[in-house]
Amino acid sequence: MMLEEIPAFSAMFGFIGCLLIVALSKILGRWLQRREDYYRWLRSGSGGGEQG
Amino acid sequence: MIEWVHPGLIFIIGALLIPFVRGEWKKAYLLLLPIAALIDLSMMSEGVFWRIPLLEYELVFGRVDTLSLIFGYIFAIAAFCMTLYALHVKEDGQHIAAFLYVGSTLGVVFAGDLFTLYLFWEVMAFSSLFLIWYRKTEASSEAGLRYIMVHIFGGVCLLAGIVLYVQETGSIAFPYPGAGFLWGLGSSYLASYFILTGFLVNAAALPLHAWLADAYPEATVTGTVFLSAFTTKSAIYVLLRGFPGVDILIWLGALTAIYGVVFAVMENDARRLLAYVLISQGGYMMAGVGMASKLAIDGAIAHASCCVLYMGLLFMGAGAVLEVTGRSKLTELGGLYRRMPATFWLYMVGALSVSGMPFFSGFVSKTLIVESAAGLPSPWVWLLLEGASLGAFLVAGLKLPYFTWFGRKEPAGDVYRPLPRNMPAAMGITASLCVLIGVYPQALYGMLPYPVEYHPYAVEHLISMWELLLFSFLGFILVTRMGLLRPVAKITLDTDWFYRIAGRRFIWFCERPLLDFADFIDKMVKGIASFLVWFSRNPTAASRIMLLTMGVVLTKPFNPVYMHYEADLAELRRLYPGEPVHRVAIGMGVLLVVMFFVLYLLIYLTYGVLWT
Structure with missing residues (x-):
């Protein structure tokens, strides 16, 4: 493998990969995270046909 | 002459007898069943047994070969550890559900034809449902309902595929390893597509994975431990038999692996975080099935075996915390190390195994798959799998333990229930198995179908793994200092949103506009009918009434004679139906x-x- 021949590839991969995963989850989180009772709140809301 | 019985039968018959065993004997009896199954397995020889003719087909309950034996062993060992973990549970129903679940999984493993496979597949889905419902909370009953709906969908796909397959080939035989179902593009492979969809639902492949993260964390403390082992791994087993070398599994697996850890980073509930790690681990095995080199197949089997043990151990650890504190959200936990140090260390054995730390079990199995991925033309699969590996370390090895056992000075919670002694005992046994496989991988490698020529403990492997883990640890410290990993009291939407919200909207559409329209049609038809009834009582008088009504309406604005019409009309209406x-x-x-x-x-x- 070409990539493995780069010196200290694993170390860089570990560090950068860790940051990338956290960054990705932060970005997705802004879009996908909701209040804990989201599904219950929707149900009790306007009683169906509501906008998510 | 066969001197052994079907190991699944031991669990299924054994489960039905549980209510008749009393007192302390019950605990001994519960532990004896998995041991009996293990002894039974060790006596089995390869071949095809228990054939039962049915109509013009033949049901095969015991197809025993290397592949089914290794899965049989690992499921029986897991059943022993998990039964020990659940030994304090008083309700018979939970034990019965668990044993039916284990027994039907073994039925799937040894099934030699598709009908038998389907039969046990469904028993597996329904018995596991009770492990969720026994939590007896509103959330668990709703999650359980969604769980079984998804599995019924998967089961229907499987059945549709089987019916098509039988119609095309005239045989119900479940293909032997290396053969698999025919695969390709086009409508002639419809049967394979349906069967694969059914399998992928249970394997929790992207985007059919959401049931797992939705339902498993809502199950009972001990139920989640059982659930983590059997459904997904038996799906990997049937994929190994049915679809080795199917290319899309490589990409599906690699994406599932990275998806799982990214969602685990966002998750606040400890057991849901682990559920995402479980999804991610399944991705490795799917990728291994897809690559289908000897090394990759060995890797998928070995990783499934190790995963059963260390994921079980992780769920046992998070379950023990839930049992003691009644809490599973990371925002409500922390500082528990002073209260539960032993649980922490046992949990860490599982966490280091899932991270692929050398001398723990994940290292010797995961590397087989990752090493075969390195041989692929595109480096992306390899990068994704390596990324998922450090991601698993990040969430299961660092985030969860840090925010559960450390993270704050005062231990979280005010009421502590005692930890039943069988729980740490079960964790101890599972942890020692994880270490045993890690230190002495030949014990596992020796059982695999192909001879393993890979040496995980070559120096360059050790160094690169330690580098990887050490530097992701540094990354963890950095992002924790920046406050990026702090759990937040939120939930994350996943693909279950589509059936939880869009499904509700569909029902709303059925109830409101669709039913309103139906009502409207109904009223119209009824109106016409009652008009005809009215009209036919005296058609002449009725037509005069209609004519006069029209006359009144039309002439009213212009002509005073309408008064005359109106008097007539009133008279007619009074007399109606009158004499025809x-x-x-x-x-x-x-x-x-x-x-x-x-x-x-x-x-x-x-x-x-x-x-x-």
């Missing part, structure tokens, strides 16, 4: 008949000319 006036009725009848004939004639003459 036959004289007019005959003429009327003739008119209607003539009109009908004219209409018919028009249709007859113009047919083929003006319209067809």
Whole structure:
């Protein structure tokens, strides 16, 4: 493998990969995270046909 | 002469006898069943057994070969550890559900034909449902319902595929390893597509994975431990038999692996975080099945075996915390190390195994798959799998333990229930198995179908793994200092949103606009019918009433004579139906008949000319 021949590839991969995963989850989180009772709140809301 | 019985039968018959065993004997009995199954397995020889003719087909309950034996062993060992973990549970129903679940999984493993496979597949889904419902909370009953709906969908896909397959080939045989179902593009492979979809639902592949993260964390403390082992791993087993070398599994697996850890980073509930790690681990095995080199197949089997043990151990650890504190959200946990140090260290054995730390079990199995991925033309699969590996370390090895056992000075919670002693004992046994496989991988490698020529403990592997883990640890410290990993009291939407919200909207659409429309049609038809009834009581008088009504309505604005009409109309309505006036009725009848004939004639003459 070409990539493995780069010196200290694993170390860089570990560090950068860790940051990338956290960054990705932060970005997705802004879009996908909701209040804990989201599904219950929707149900009790306007009683169906509501906008998510 | 067969000297052994089907190991699944030991669990299934054994489960039904549980209520008849009393007191302390029950605990001994529960532990004895998995041991009996293990002894039974060790006596089994390879071959095809327990054939039962059914109509023109033959059901095969015991297809015993290297592949089914290794899965049989690992499931029986897991069943022993998990039964020990659940030994304090008083309700018989939970034990019965768990044993039926284990027994039907073994039924799937040894099934030699598709009907038997389908039978046990469904028993597996329904018995595991009770492990969720026994939590007896509102959330668990709703999650359980969604869980079984998804599995019924998967089961229906599987059944549809089987029916098509039987129709095409005339055989119900479940293909032997290396053969698999025919695979390709086009409608002639429809049966394979349906069967694969059914398998992928249970394997929790992207985007069919959401049931797992939705339902498993809502199950009972001990139920989640059982659930983590059997459904997903038996799906990997059937994929290994049915679809080795199917290319899309490589990408699906690699994406599932990275998806799982990214969602685990966002998750606040400890057991849901682990559920995402479980999804991610399944991705490795799917990728291994897809690559289908000898090394990758060995890797998928080995990783499934190790995963059963260390994921079980992780769920045992998080379950022990839930049992003691009644809490599983990371925002409500922390500082528990002073209270539960032993649980922490046992949990860490599982965490280091899932991270692939050398001398723990994940290292010797995961590397087989990752190493085969390195041989692929595209480096992306390898990068994704390596990324998922450090991601698993990040979430299961660092985030969860840090925010559960450390992270704050005062231990979280005010009420602590005692930890049943069987729980740490079960964790101890599972942890020692994880270490045993890690230190002495030949114990596992020796059972695999192909001889393993890979040496995980070559120095360069050790160094690169330690580098990877050490530097992701540094990354963890950095992002924790920046406050990026701090759990937040939120939930994350996943693909279950589509059936939880869009499904509700669909039901709303059925209930409101669709039913309103149906009501409208209903009223129209009823109105016409009652009008005809009214009209036919006295057609002449009725037509006069209609005529007069029209006259009144039309002449009212212009002509005072309408008063005269109105008096007539009132009189007629009062007398209606009155005496039919036959004289007019005959003429009327003739008119209607003539009109009908004219209409018919028009249709007859113009047919083929003006319209067809």
